[in-house]
Amino acid sequence: MYQILKKQELIPDLMILFEVQAPLVAASCQAGQFVMLRKDEIGERIPLTIADFDRGHGTITVIFQVVGKSTQLMAKLNEGDYFLDFAGPLGQPSHIEKFGRVIMVGGGVGVAPIHPIAREMKLAGNEVISILGARSHDLLILENEMEKVSSEIIVTTDDGSYGRQGFVTEVLKELMTERGGIDLVVAIGPMVMMQAVCDVTKEVGIPTVVSLNPIMVDGTGMCGACRVEVGTDTKFACVDGPEFDGHKVNWTLARQRALMFTEEEKRAMFEHHNEGSGCRCGCHQQKN
Amino acid sequence: MRMPSAEELKQATKSTCKRPMPSQNPEERVHHFTEVALGYTEEDALLEAARCLGCKTEECRQGCPVDIAIPDFIKKIKTGNYVGAALKIKETSSLPAICGRVCPQESQCEKYCVRGKKGEPVGIGRLERFVADYERAQGTVKVPEIAPANGIKVAIIGSGPAGLTCAGELAKMGYSVTIFEALHVAGGVLMYGIPEFRLPKDIVQADIGYVRQLGVDIQTNVVIGRTMKVDELMEQGYQAIFIGTGAGLPNFMGIPGENLNGVYSANEFLTRVNLMKGYRFPEYLTPIRIGKRVAILGAGNVAMDSARCAKRLGAEEVYIVYRRSEKEMPARAEEVEHAHEEGILFHLLTQPVEIKGDQENWVKELVCVKCELGEPDASGRRSPINIAGSEYSLPVETVVVAIGQSPNPLIQTTTQGLKTGRHGTIDANSDGQTSRIGIFAGGDIVTGAATVILAMGAGRKAAAAMDKYLKS
Ligand SMILES: Cc1cc2nc3c(=O)[nH]c(=O)nc-3n(C[C@H](O)[C@H](O)[C@H](O)COP(=O)(O)OP(=O)(O)OC[C@H]3O[C@@H](n4cnc5c(N)ncnc54)[C@H](O)[C@@H]3O)c2cc1C
Numbered sequence A: 001m002y003q004i005l006k007k008q009e010l011i012p013d014l015m016i017l018f019e020v021q022a023p024l025v026a027a028s029c030q031a032g033q034f035v036m037l038r039k040d041e042i043g044e045r046i047p048l049t050i051a052d053f054d055r056g057h058g059t060i061t062v063i064f065q066v067v068g069k070s071t072q073l074m075a076k077l078n079e080g081d082y083f084l085d086f087a088g089p090l091g092q093p094s095h096i097e098k099f100g101r102v103i104m105v106g107g108g109v110g111v112a113p114i115h116p117i118a119r120e121m122k123l124a125g126n127e128v129i130s131i132l133g134a135r136s137h138d139l140l141i142l143e144n145e146m147e148k149v150s151s152e153i154i155v156t157t158d159d160g161s162y163g164r165q166g167f168v169t170e171v172l173k174e175l176m177t178e179r180g181g182i183d184l185v186v187a188i189g190p191m192v193m194m195q196a197v198c199d200v201t202k203e204v205g206i207p208t209v210v211s212l213n214p215i216m217v218d219g220t221g222m223c224g225a226c227r228v229e230v231g232t233d234t235k236f237a238c239v240d241g242p243e244f245d246g247h248k249v250n251w252t253l254a255r256q257r258a259l260m261f262t263e264e265e266k267r268a269m270f271e272h273h274n275e276g277s278g279c280r281c282g283c284h285q286q287k288n
Numbered sequence B: 001m002r003m004p005s006a007e008e009l010k011q012a013t014k015s016t017c018k019r020p021m022p023s024q025n026p027e028e029r030v031h032h033f034t035e036v037a038l039g040y041t042e043e044d045a046l047l048e049a050a051r052c053l054g055c056k057t058e059e060c061r062q063g064c065p066v067d068i069a070i071p072d073f074i075k076k077i078k079t080g081n082y083v084g085a086a087l088k089i090k091e092t093s094s095l096p097a098i099c100g101r102v103c104p105q106e107s108q109c110e111k112y113c114v115r116g117k118k119g120e121p122v123g124i125g126r127l128e129r130f131v132a133d134y135e136r137a138q139g140t141v142k143v144p145e146i147a148p149a150n151g152i153k154v155a156i157i158g159s160g161p162a163g164l165t166c167a168g169e170l171a172k173m174g175y176s177v178t179i180f181e182a183l184h185v186a187g188g189v190l191m192y193g194i195p196e197f198r199l200p201k202d203i204v205q206a207d208i209g210y211v212r213q214l215g216v217d218i219q220t221n222v223v224i225g226r227t228m229k230v231d232e233l234m235e236q237g238y239q240a241i242f243i244g245t246g247a248g249l250p251n252f253m254g255i256p257g258e259n260l261n262g263v264y265s266a267n268e269f270l271t272r273v274n275l276m277k278g279y280r281f282p283e284y285l286t287p288i289r290i291g292k293r294v295a296i297l298g299a300g301n302v303a304m305d306s307a308r309c310a311k312r313l314g315a316e317e318v319y320i321v322y323r324r325s326e327k328e329m330p331a332r333a334e335e336v337e338h339a340h341e342e343g344i345l346f347h348l349l350t351q352p353v354e355i356k357g358d359q360e361n362w363v364k365e366l367v368c369v370k371c372e373l374g375e376p377d378a379s380g381r382r383s384p385i386n387i388a389g390s391e392y393s394l395p396v397e398t399v400v401v402a403i404g405q406s407p408n409p410l411i412q413t414t415t416q417g418l419k420t421g422r423h424g425t426i427d428a429n430s431d432g433q434t435s436r437i438g439i440f441a442g443g444d445i446v447t448g449a450a451t452v453i454l455a456m457g458a459g460r461k462a463a464a465a466m467d468k469y470l471k472s
């Protein structure tokens, strides 16, 4: 059992941060890796990228967005409660070295996994420019934390309620033309965003790393649920990734595979509503 | 409980047929996951045991990978000493309730049974299962005497039949044993692969409980190679290590369309269904999606299990697509028989060549060609040759690829100096000794995907070798 030491609702009922006691994972994890966790006996195994870790206290921080029944139930846990299972660290760590000028692009909940990578990149002596994107101001997370680990930070919101109005790709294009000399881009966020970033950088050949989060079951390489096409190869994201060369990812396939269980998820949600559990997740709005 | 009369017993000795296994009827059982074979009653067991000739030559034993004293245990059944029979088996086998259910008896002990020369062999597996179940039901499973603790720490990686057996044996010798398991439950394939209707999970759990009673500490959620490396275990004072990490890496065919939505590896399919209890979705939260028509590629136990799970999940038509003929199918005979009874359709001498999808990337059809069998290859099996122009397509919504598993490479790639074989297996001698002193290995990780009894046997042998090593 893995105790939740701290809970923070970064955005109430939508974006939740948990700091979890998991000394073995904390002792060996590195930026870019993820954990597999399970709330209770009936729960799914859920992969979450490590948002932070504290080796001294033996804790791991995870941040997730409420998107379906499993994450809704998880969001109800409080400080002092436990996860039944918490395994990791899984996947390959981010490749950290001194590249020079590195642009970190984080969109939505993708800012969470970007954070420890940005920190390591800065420690390795890189100039780290971070572009954070959110739909609106109230959906922006970890701005202060990202400030601390970046040389410079630029925020965009789709609706212009904060920072610059527009998409992260516009800022990226500007940086490319006005400053140039970009050695690496790391993009984590919604698939459309990562793909858009890759489209921009591919033209001019700036190496771009993305972190994929396909559907997973075990997270240890034994099922292949997480397969993605990278170049001409099929890869298992949980052991070969989660980070890949964004220019080689087959995005169409990745997006379609993400929809494999949409109908089942809807069904789980439907039953969830009929339980009369009075959830506050806002999902009732999606029903009609 | 009805007992056979003396006359019935006498008749039974002459019977050329195995006593049938009481089973749920197929129309009924395809709607749920409860165990298909119900097990012999005491009467069945006595009548079947009566068929054993108790040959001095003990031919059957040469077919048993762990050399169970088969005629001896059957003799005990004849005298009604069922617990004694179970103990007899346990002298050389640790998991009789499991092996009685899943061993391929027709190619092992029963293959050599003298009665099999004229008629059917004695139902050795059914008798093994009977005594193991009897012992458990009586609550007479006793923890054996355990040697005084010697304070020596040993680590076991993986909790499948190899790891569990090795751990149990070492614990009995007084070692302080810890199992590290990557998944959230112990049991390996017994829990995540083989379905409930063939191997009820409470039986596996009872055996795991027994290993715990022997004093073994089982730590789940520890992925060796990631959470800790083998060498770190050594540094933490584990003086010997046994690697029993199995063959968990799913093989794909490499044909076009394998990444379409609706294509599962058998491991994914079975893990969702069994380990995560997807068949009880949405009560259990892990979803499983199944089409009306399902094609299973392959014809081993894994394929039969997948096919029968698909049927139980509500698929209307389930096909086994296999490139050789029925005779070459690697599955246990009983599984094939059960699959037939449950209406699984067999497309034999058929090679899948492509999976085609619709515009949204969902599986629509499986393209196949017919085959004929050529000359036997190196393994002695006749290899299939595609017949030109015989291409046809099978409309399906789900495809499960069940053509085999390879060893998971994680330990091999994160442990220095561990020699590996051509297929990614870990090299070890018959005692389980690897190329590194103090590190032993056994089960599927050494042999490649094989059987429960072989894995169990390898775990026992390695335990003895580890004891010898640690005492020297
Ligand atoms: C669907 C299916 C049906 C089968 N049916 C039969 C049958 O009817 N009869 C029969 O005899 N055999 C059958 N087999 C084969 C049999 O199950 C295996 O041969 C046997 O389980 C091998 O045992 P093992 O202990 O070597 O490995 P496994 O049972 O595979 O156990 C290995 C364990 O190690 C764990 N592990 C792996 N890597 C790590 C790591 N890095 N750190 C920690 N833990 C790790 C795994 O999670 C797993 O729990 C079947 C197999 C499958 C998949």
Ligand code: FES
Pocket (backbone or CB within 6 Å): A215, A216, A217, A218, A219, A220, A221, A222, A223, A224, A225, A226, A227, A236, A237, A238, A239
């Ligand atoms: S999640 Fe199962 S192999 Fe990657």
